[in-house]
Amino acid sequence: MSALGKVVRSGVGRRRVQTLVIGLITMMAVAASVLGGTLLVVSGAPFDDAFAQQRGAHLSVEYDAGKASAEQLAKSADAQGVSAAAGPYRTATVSPRLDSGMPEWPMTVAGRDNPGKGVDGLTLTDGRWPTDPGEIVLSADASLFPALRMRLTFPGLPGDPQLKVVGVARSVTQTADAWVVPAQMAALTTPGNGGYQMLYRFTDADTAAQIAAGRKAVTANLPPGTAVGEQSWLTVKKTAERDTALYVPFLIAFGVLGLVMSVLIVGNVVASAVGTGTRRIGILKAVGFTPAQVVRAYVGQALIPAAVGTALGVLAGRLLAVPVLAETEQVYGSSTLSIAPWVDLTVIAGVLALVTVTAWASAWRAGRLRTVDALAVGRTASAGRGRWAVRLAGRLPLPRPVALGLARPFARPARALVMGPAVLSGTVAVTFTVGMGASLGEVTKARAHDAADVTVAAPLPEIGPAGPVPDERPAADPAKIAAAIEANSGTGKYYSAGTARATVSGVAGTTAVTAFTGDASWGGYTMVSGRWFDQPGEAVVPTGFLAATGTEIGDTVTLNGLGEPVTVRIVGEVLDPRYDGMQVFTDAANLTAAHADLTDISHHIAVKSGTDVGGYVAALNKNLAPLDVTAMAGGPDRGSDMVVTLNTLSALLTLMLVAVAALGVLGGVLLDTRERVREIGVHKALGMTPRQTITMVLTSVVLTGLAAGAVAVPLGVSLHGWVLPAMGDSAGLHLPDSVIAVYDLAQLLPLTLGGLLIATLGALLPAGWAARAKTATALRTE
Incomplete structure (x- = not known):
C-alpha cells in the first residue's frame, strides 16, 4: 500500500464517528434518490411496452347506434391524422350472473371476430378466442373474477341466454370488459340498448390536445351527439402509473434533504478534520507530501465511507422499488426493473461527485498551509475567540456552566453555522412527516365517511372456499x-x-x-x-x-x-x-x-x-x-394499505435523517470537546463537577438547536404545501384545503423545539466523555 493509502486508511479508522455519519447520510440520500428516480422512470415502462406490442388504441369512442350507421362510422377511419382504425364493433351493456348464484354485475361487451392485430390487439392470457355463439372471453381487468368454463347467465335478456367463458384476454387500453363473436351480439342487445365502438390510432397522440384534435377530426362528419363516450390512452396510462407515481414527490423531497445534508456534513467533517489535524498536516508535508497529496488524502477519507454508503443506498433503493413495481409488472406480464440502469449510474456519479467537490473545497486549506506554521500549532484553539460572548453571558443571571455553554458557539462560529443546517434538515423532515401523516389521516377520514355516531x-x-357464499x-x-x-x-x-x-x-x-x-x-x-x-x-x-x-x-x-x-x-x-x-x-x-x-x-x-x-x-x-x-x-x-405504506416509508426516512443529523451534531461537538480538553481540565481543577460539565457541553448546542428549529418549521410547512398537492396530482386527486392546512399552533410549538431535541441528543455522548475525563490528563494535553 502506498504512503497516501496508509494516511487515508488511518484517517478513516481514527475518525470512526465521522466516517459512520458520512456513510449513513450518503446511503439515505442515494436510497431515496434511486427509489424516486426508478419509480419515476420505470413506473410507466410495463404499460409502454404492452401498448407498443399490442398497438393500443390512442382513442376509443362509443357511438350511438341510433344516430349513425356502421358504414358512416367506418368512414371516420379516413379522417385526417388517423394512422389506423378498427371497428365498428357492436357493443352492449349487460348484467350477467355467475352460475354460482352471485349478484348481477354490469359490464360492457363488444362483438369481435378475432383478437385483432392492427389496433388494440388483444393478448390471450388463458384459454382461446370464441369461435361460436354461446362463448365469451372475459377481460383480465374485468370486475368479475375470470375463470375458464365458468358460465354466465343474463336473466334480464329475452330467452335468458347463457355463455361459457372460454378465454381470458387483456386489452392494454381497456376497451371492453368482455368479447364475443359478432353473431352473439343480437342476443345481448335489446331495443334502445347498445352502440358501436371505434378504435383509432393517430399519427400524433402524445398530448391531450393532440387527442382532442383527433377526436374532433373523426367526429366532424357525423351527426351531433353521435359520440356518447370516449377514452384516451393517456388516461389509462396515468391510471396504470398512479400507484407508483404517488411515491415520487415525497421521495424527491427526502432525496433533496439527504443531498443537502450530505454536502453540509461532508464539508463539516473534512473542515473539522483539517482544523484539528493541523500539526499532522505539517508532519505529512515535512516528510515529503505535496499539497495536492495532502488534499487527496482528506478527500479520500470522505470518499471511502461515501462509496460504501452509495453502494448500500443503491441496493436499498432497488429492494424498496421491487414490491412497489411488482404489481404493475404482473399486470402486464413484463419485467422492466433492468431497463433503467442509468438511474443508478446517474445517482452514483452525482452523489460521489458532490462528495468529492465538497470534500476538496473543505480540504483545500490543508494544501495551502505552510509546513512551519502547521508544525507550530497545537490542539488548543485560540483563546481570544468569542471572549465578548463569554463576558456578555457572564452578566446574565445564569449558572456559570450554562453561561459558558451558551457562549461557546461564538468561539467557533463556522462550525456552529455548519452544524445548524444539519439540525435544520432533520427538523424539516420531522415537520414534513408530521404534516403528511395528518394529511393522509384526513384522506383516510374522507375515504371512510365515518361522521355518523x-x-x-x-x-x-360469508366467505367460503370458492369465494363469497350467497345469502339465502x-x-x-x-x-x-x-x-x-x-x-x-x-x-x-x-x-x-x-x-x-x-x-x-x-x-x-x-x-x-x-x-x-x-x-x-x-x-x-x-x-x-x-x-x-x-x-x-x-x-x-x-x-x-x-x-x-x-x-x-x-x-x-x-x-x-x-x-x-x-x-x-x-x-x-x-x-x-x-x-x-x-x-x-x-x-x-x-x-x-x-x-x-x-x-x-x-x-x-x-x-x-x-x-x-x-x-x-x-x-x-x-x-x-x-x-x-x-x-x-x-x-x-376502511383503512388503506397505501396510506400505511406511505407513513411507514416516510417515518423510516425521517428517522434516518434525524439520526444522521444527531450524529452530525455528535461529530461536531466531539471535535469541539476534544479541541478544548485542556480548557475543560482547567474548569475541573477550579471545582466544576461532572454534572456541571455535562450542562456546559449540552448548553453549547442550545442556541444552534433553537435557531435551527425556528427556521426549519416554516420550511417544513412550505415543503408539505408543495409535496402533498403534487402527490395528489400523481394519485389523480385534487386535495382540498382541509387536507393541506393540517398544522395548528399546538403542533408547531413542539416542532420548533425539535431542533433543540436533535441537537441535545447529538451532544449527549460528548458531554458524557467530557464529564468522565480526568483532570490531570486533560491539563497535560497540548
Whole structure:
C-alpha cells in the first residue's frame, strides 16, 4: 500500500464517528434518490411496452347506434391524422350472473371476430378466442373474477341466454370488459340498448390536445351527439402509473434533504478534520507530501465511507422499488426493473461527485498551509475567540456552566453555522412527516365517511372456499329499519345509502353508484369543488371519474346497466380515492325511477346532543333484533394499505435523517470537546463537577438547536404545501384545503423545539466523555 493509502486508511479508522455519519447520510440520500428516480422512470415502462406490442388504441369512442350507421362510422377511419382504425364493433351493456348464484354485475361487451392485430390487439392470457355463439372471453381487468368454463347467465335478456367463458384476454387500453363473436351480439342487445365502438390510432397522440384534435377530426362528419363516450390512452396510462407515481414527490423531497445534508456534513467533517489535524498536516508535508497529496488524502477519507454508503443506498433503493413495481409488472406480464440502469449510474456519479467537490473545497486549506506554521500549532484553539460572548453571558443571571455553554458557539462560529443546517434538515423532515401523516389521516377520514355516531351496516357475506357464499336469507326491509331509527328518541338526523353497479359509455369497467335516501351532506364527504347534490337528477363524483370520462362540473353523464339508462348532472367534486375514483353519488330517487335494485343498504345516524351513544345503540338494537340487523357505534373501518405504506416509508426516512443529523451534531461537538480538553481540565481543577460539565457541553448546542428549529418549521410547512398537492396530482386527486392546512399552533410549538431535541441528543455522548475525563490528563494535553 502506498504512503497516501496508509494516511487515508488511518484517517478513516481514527475518525470512526465521522466516517459512520458520512456513510449513513450518503446511503439515505442515494436510497431515496434511486427509489424516486426508478419509480419515476420505470413506473410507466410495463404499460409502454404492452401498448407498443399490442398497438393500443390512442382513442376509443362509443357511438350511438341510433344516430349513425356502421358504414358512416367506418368512414371516420379516413379522417385526417388517423394512422389506423378498427371497428365498428357492436357493443352492449349487460348484467350477467355467475352460475354460482352471485349478484348481477354490469359490464360492457363488444362483438369481435378475432383478437385483432392492427389496433388494440388483444393478448390471450388463458384459454382461446370464441369461435361460436354461446362463448365469451372475459377481460383480465374485468370486475368479475375470470375463470375458464365458468358460465354466465343474463336473466334480464329475452330467452335468458347463457355463455361459457372460454378465454381470458387483456386489452392494454381497456376497451371492453368482455368479447364475443359478432353473431352473439343480437342476443345481448335489446331495443334502445347498445352502440358501436371505434378504435383509432393517430399519427400524433402524445398530448391531450393532440387527442382532442383527433377526436374532433373523426367526429366532424357525423351527426351531433353521435359520440356518447370516449377514452384516451393517456388516461389509462396515468391510471396504470398512479400507484407508483404517488411515491415520487415525497421521495424527491427526502432525496433533496439527504443531498443537502450530505454536502453540509461532508464539508463539516473534512473542515473539522483539517482544523484539528493541523500539526499532522505539517508532519505529512515535512516528510515529503505535496499539497495536492495532502488534499487527496482528506478527500479520500470522505470518499471511502461515501462509496460504501452509495453502494448500500443503491441496493436499498432497488429492494424498496421491487414490491412497489411488482404489481404493475404482473399486470402486464413484463419485467422492466433492468431497463433503467442509468438511474443508478446517474445517482452514483452525482452523489460521489458532490462528495468529492465538497470534500476538496473543505480540504483545500490543508494544501495551502505552510509546513512551519502547521508544525507550530497545537490542539488548543485560540483563546481570544468569542471572549465578548463569554463576558456578555457572564452578566446574565445564569449558572456559570450554562453561561459558558451558551457562549461557546461564538468561539467557533463556522462550525456552529455548519452544524445548524444539519439540525435544520432533520427538523424539516420531522415537520414534513408530521404534516403528511395528518394529511393522509384526513384522506383516510374522507375515504371512510365515518361522521355518523351510529351505523346500521349491511351484513357481510360469508366467505367460503370458492369465494363469497350467497345469502339465502331475505334482506331486511329498509323502510322497517328507517321506522325503527325514527322511533328512537335519541335520533338526530340520519340517511341511508345503497349501492349499485353501472357502466359509463366509452369507459370500460364498472362504476360504483351510491344512492342516498335523506341528506348525506353531513356524513363525512369532503367536497373539493362545487356542492353536494340537493335534488334528484344531480350527482357528485370524485376526481378520478372526471378524469376518466373527460367531464367537468356542469356536464351530464349517462349510467347504463341500471334497468334503464340514468342521466345525471355533475354538481360537485368529492374527495374519495376508492375504486380509482370511479364512483357516482346521487339521490336514490334517480335509481328508483329506473327500477334499479340497490344492495348493501346501510343506515347512518347522528344522535341528538347529550345522548349517550352506547345507550342509544343498545336501545336501537332491541328494536332491530326482529329484522336480523345490528347497529354499532361509529362507522366501518376502511383503512388503506397505501396510506400505511406511505407513513411507514416516510417515518423510516425521517428517522434516518434525524439520526444522521444527531450524529452530525455528535461529530461536531466531539471535535469541539476534544479541541478544548485542556480548557475543560482547567474548569475541573477550579471545582466544576461532572454534572456541571455535562450542562456546559449540552448548553453549547442550545442556541444552534433553537435557531435551527425556528427556521426549519416554516420550511417544513412550505415543503408539505408543495409535496402533498403534487402527490395528489400523481394519485389523480385534487386535495382540498382541509387536507393541506393540517398544522395548528399546538403542533408547531413542539416542532420548533425539535431542533433543540436533535441537537441535545447529538451532544449527549460528548458531554458524557467530557464529564468522565480526568483532570490531570486533560491539563497535560497540548
